[in-house]
Amino acid sequence: MEIRCLTPLFLAVTLLSTQSSDAAERSPIRKSLARISNTSQEPNYRQPWLPGTTMSSSGTGWVVSKDRILTNAHVVSNARFLTLEKENDPKKYIAEVEHVAHDCDLAILKVQDASFFQGTEPLDLGNIPEIESEVSVYGYPIGGDRLSVTRGVVSRIDFRPYAHSGIDSHLTIQIDAAINPGNSGGPVLQKGRVVGVAFQGFSGDVAQNVGYMIPTPVIRRFLSDISDGTYDRYMDLSITTYNTLNPAMRQGLGLERDDRGVFVSNVASAGVCFGHLKAGDVILAVDGLPVASDGTLELEGERVQMAEVAERKFKGDSVRMSILRDQKKMDVTVPLPNAWPFQMQANQFDVQPNYLLFGGLLFQPLSRNLLSTVQFQNPRLVYFFEAFVPKEIYKEHPEIVVLTNFLADPINTYLGEFKEGIVEEINGSTIRTLQQASEALSKPSDFYVIKFVGNGRPLVLERTAVEAARERIRDRYGVQQEQYIDASAR
Amino acid sequence: MSRPILVLSALVSAALVSAPAISDAKTAAAPDSVLNAPNQAQFLQNIVKVTVTAQAYDFSRPWSKRAPNARRAIGTVIDGGRVLVTAECVANATYIELESADGEQKQAARVEYVDYESDLALLRPESAPFLANKAGLKLTTPNVGDQLSVLQLEANGNPLFSTGKMTTAEVVRYPIDDSSFLAGRLSVSLQMRDAAFALPVLKEGKLAGVMLRYDAQSSIMDFIPTAVVDHFLRDASKSPYEGFPRMGCSFSTTRDPQLRKYLKLNGTNGGVLVTQVLKDGPADKAGLRKEDVLLEIAGEPIDSDGNYKDATYGRISLGHLVCTKHFEGDKVRVRLSRNGTSVEAEVPVSRRSPGSYLSEPYVIDKAPNFFILGGLVFQELSRQYLKEFGSDWQRKAPLELLNIDRTQSETDSETRKRVIILTRVLPSDVTVGYEDLRNLVLKSINGEVINDLSDVPKALQKAANGVHRIEFAGDPSLIFIDVKSAEAVGPSLQKSYGLPALNRMN
Known part of the structure; x- marks a missing residue:
């Protein structure tokens, strides 16, 4: 393309x-x-x-x-x-x-x-x-x-x-x-x-x-x-909507027979509308422009999708909406303090890949960049990637920390089954980001017990074994740096 | 498990085009040793050709069936005038015909017992005289290293034996996903004749197993050994049929020395780690817990790979010990290590019926349930439905539904018996605006949570203000349908889409 x-x-x-x-x-x-x-x-x-x-x-x-x-x-x-x-x-x-x-x-x-x-x-x-x-x-x-x-x-x-x-x-x-x-x-x-x-x-x-x-x-x-002096990116309402063409839909939502209004199906909890709109609301107008039952509005003489209005906004602007909630009309103002916070689903550029190497295990956050380089077999990874926004995977996993590969060493001989697993817990602490994984693994402990999403067994590394393997793995594989984590590149 | 199915269908089509009856001297000249001429006629009395006409339901159009197709198998007469074949060849059968090996007699038959998990079925002729006076083949145990013969029939009724060596006995996946049993592996080169199912595997004139699948490229055949057949036949002698029992828990290996230390298994050998216990399943009832280490089952030590030492087959997976060496309701003694201390328990092993799954692993011989409301088609989620998305259904089917099916064992659902989905919309006046909806998980109707398809008609009684309120887990999260028009449109929907009925609730 x-x-x-x-x-x-x-x-x-x-x-x-x-x-x-x-x-x-x-x-x-x-x-x-x-x-x-x-x-x-x-x-x-x-x-x-x-x-x-x-x-x-x-x-x-x-x-x-x-x-x-x-x-x-x-x-x-x-x-x-x-x-x-x-x-x-x-x-x-x-x-x-x-x-x-x-x-x-x-x-x-x-x-x-x-x-x-x-x-x-x-x-x-x-x-x-x-x-x-x-x-x-x-x-x-x-x-x-x-x-x-x-x-x-x-x-x-x-x-x-x-x-x-x-x-x-x-x-x-x-x-x-x-x-x-x-x-x-x-x-x-x-x-x-x-x-x-x-x-x-x-x-x-x-x-x-x-x-x-x-x-x-x-x-x-x-x-x-x-x-x-700075680029703040496009603003996005981060809601899903559905048409109100069906007469029963209009009746059930308490809408008049005027072909107006689009149904708010879901409101992403990490998006700007969260707290202002609720699933079940009907948006009747945006910035004074009436919204039709198919979710379009007329902007400068053209019929465009409602999202176009937010397209033209900048960080710090706001959007005025007339809505119907529980069959009552009300006005809400949605401030646009920032763009959508998660970037992992987009192609990313000018970023250095984040990673963490521990006992020859390579942990990386799931991203479109990673998926386009490495062919994963685990269907759960695909699901987590695709459902990241619609199922709000980001609430539990703002970063999906994946054990992507092994640098083969006696310490990880029996760990092949964990490849492509999604880290859920390390030594009892819930892991939401690669940074947290790094912190959990830097706390001294006799055993490092890593639990993955799903029902498999825990991955266990013995501290003495990790320490003994460290130099060996660095030398054998020419690893200059064992981790790079820049949280701003999420 | 799409691969074996593919192999089989390839065999079927190969059989259709192959010229019959020109037997290869090399394979035909190596008959099973006891089968000299007079014995052979007597032996063939116990072999029948089986022709099955099958018609499967179309799960993407649950009101209709697919075009019928024919399958051919070779059945083995078993003691008691019954015919043993694989379950796969009688799946969704509408008509079964038996024919004597010489082609002189024919007789319709019915399925008496079928077990899709162990892939075995017993057929009984519709009228008794057909198999009268036939002793039936005796069963024998195949051993690794044995020379075994695979029997096929030429068009003229002559037997064609292909001989090969049994190389392995291993617990492998059977055609139904999630079912694993012992299988023998035979290295044998087969020229397929018209029967592609259930070829008997013989040892010294006795039945050693039944073909499960054959891969023509590698010339490797997997067969169901008599250990599994015998279990099936014993179950079939009781009523009701009970099937192969399970423990209801999952295990993982403990070979990793770091894991063994962490589990405090220092002084012991072997054992497998319990990673999951099915709620209310046999292991749960016996008090087994996640992170227990299973050291012994029925007195047999379990090694760190999950194998025990079988008297016949050596090191094989504990699955064989549990499922095939035990019967429904048996109390299996197990010894565990829990936090480094030894614990004993008795597990009342039991089969898990496919109906007890949230998403049924297979639905065979059973019409899919559905409910049509004004053009919205509601169905139960099952793996059979997902398989309608084609041979690579695991990538093509909707991700959300695949995820529910795959992870169903991870979530204990107290109330939800089935996942009900809106599979598609048959557009009508009532569904204006909803034409593009498909594969949405149904949450509730009129505020009533839907745990089962039978909840749908009940919930529809609770409509308020003349509209049904239908909530989904997904987008859109909510739609409404007019009560009166949904009712009224029924007959015209039936007419225009050719629906025999607007629902099926079995």
Whole structure:
């Protein structure tokens, strides 16, 4: 789905047949574009004490303000070294990431050498383009070294998943201009204004002439969010809702026959609505906008999902709701003090894997990153991951601490059956996070007794055996560091 | 246990295309030693072809059955004019026909006893004369190292023997999940004829076992040895049939020296750690507890891997000692170590019926229950239902339901007998807005907690304000259905979806 460099999709014929756009539009734009080369390093989840493999990839960026470059988050993810190149300038400029928003795949770069911006002009942001109107895509895709321009029309505007984080969906515009690896981060222009940032597409064997760009409402939201110096992420109501189309449903909930109101099915206890909304409430209006029985509302002339309202909010804002609770109308104000606190279900970047090594047993918190590296057989792990939010697994296990692997040693010869187990208790203390596991295992005790979720036997390690094995395991497997725990990366 | 089932179905299709009756000189020339010509005719009197027509219920459309299919087995006549086959081949049977080996006589038969856990069944001909004058094969014990013959029949009724060596005797999983019994393993190359079930395994003209499964790739056959057959036959001689008893607890090995120290097992050898005791099960009644270490069962020392020393088969799993060497209600003496002190107890071993599970491990020969309310289809959760999601049901079935099925032994439910799920919606005027609902766990109807399908019609009597209030554990957590229209739509639902009935509550 995602456009990354060096995955050749279709050949360059369509790409190279760039059309000559009107000269007035083209020249200032060319100067304000940059090819971004990223030398990145993937985290190593199998042996987290070792650095991961390095890779190089490239994408496109453009001047968004007098001294900043905008691009996709995935172009600069896990970067160790970033360089920028401009057309007709032999120099390579060293850049660094100032802000990155993985949930909407956007990033802002700074350039060390201010001379980069000599002769560049920030590109202006436009609005949402009309369906069927023409747009041009600028960038440095595969198939050549120089700037490429392709042209197409706006095919549709829709709420779509963003492949980079894997769990977020925002407004997306589909265009039929060729978008290829390397185009990522490049501007899509109409009448001299940026109307989107090319960011993802399909590989040629899935669908053709389908490219997606991030539209300007998402870009503007990102720019406003970081205007105070930090990115606070999207706000989310963290509730599940259900339609009230059925007449009996409306009658049972005490609703009028006006096709209004969406039923609040569940309220996540870690979300912002907890304490303000209750399962069983009916939301009649949000910020004064009436909510229809299918959960949509009209926002700026478009019928959109109710969640869109929260999409446009920032940390510290609030949402006003008119609700029906126990058949009584009331108004509630839901403050938005923070984004959803758990990140383990999203693809994560620029994080070092947390781990704990004890007696040759490797403990790691369950995450999407871990699951994409290691193939687990234990169905319980899959269940805990999938049910993490809907079944509120996070209440008992804000981190799901998994015994992922063994560094084979006489101390753990008989412990194979515990692989992929979820730690529940160590020496009688309940374990909710990797940090707690580390603390429990650092308290001296004759035996370390680890209980796992389920009905198996406890895992028992004898202190003397652990101590005797420690150096042996470190030497044999080249472990420089026995744990890395950064609780902020949950 | 999808693998053995797959192997069997592969055999069935292979049998359909294979050309009959061209016997291979090598396999046919190695008949069981006592079977010279005159004996052979007499011997074949005790062998019958069994053709089963089976029709299983479709658990995803519980009101209908699947298309019938045919299975062929070779039955062994047992003392008393009855025919021994595997349970798997008579599962969901609608018609069973016996045919003498020479093809001259045919007779309809019925299942007299069937035990899906030990995978054995006894058939009785509908009218007596068919097997009259047949002595029945005697049983003999197969030993590891024995040369055993597997009997098949050619289309003309001639026997085809394939001989191989018994390599192992081990407690393994039987076709029904969660059932493990002793199986013999035979290294034998079989050319399958049209019967793919219950091939007799012979030793010196006597029955040593019945084929459980055969893997053509590795030429390995697992068979049900006479130790298990004998238990089944003894149970079948009593009424009611009682089946193979269990202790009602789970164990784990204690080989790890660190674990042994922690459990204070320093001065002892062997023993297994009790990790779970089924509430109100035999072990619970005998006072066994989690973290006890089981050292001895019926006087036999248990080693740290959970094996005992069997007089015939050497080190094999204690499961054989408990299930096959004992009968329902036997009081089995056990010796335990509890916190380092020795304790003795008597466990009144007993079979756990599939009906006592929250999610039944198998539902065979039984129509699935269901209840349709205005197009909402309610059913009991069972593993049979989950298996409707295909051969990789363990990944394809809804996670929440899989999790309930998998972890049911971890949660003691005092009141909940069954998990009732909304499996699907047959869209009607009444269900507008609810068309996409499926596989939701039902919590309550009209405030009444649902512990069983029979609770559903009772709870529907308690509607208030003309609507039924239906709560689920999941999303949506609540829906309402109009009482009158749900009732009224019944006949038209039946008509448009071709439902023979709106519920089945057995």
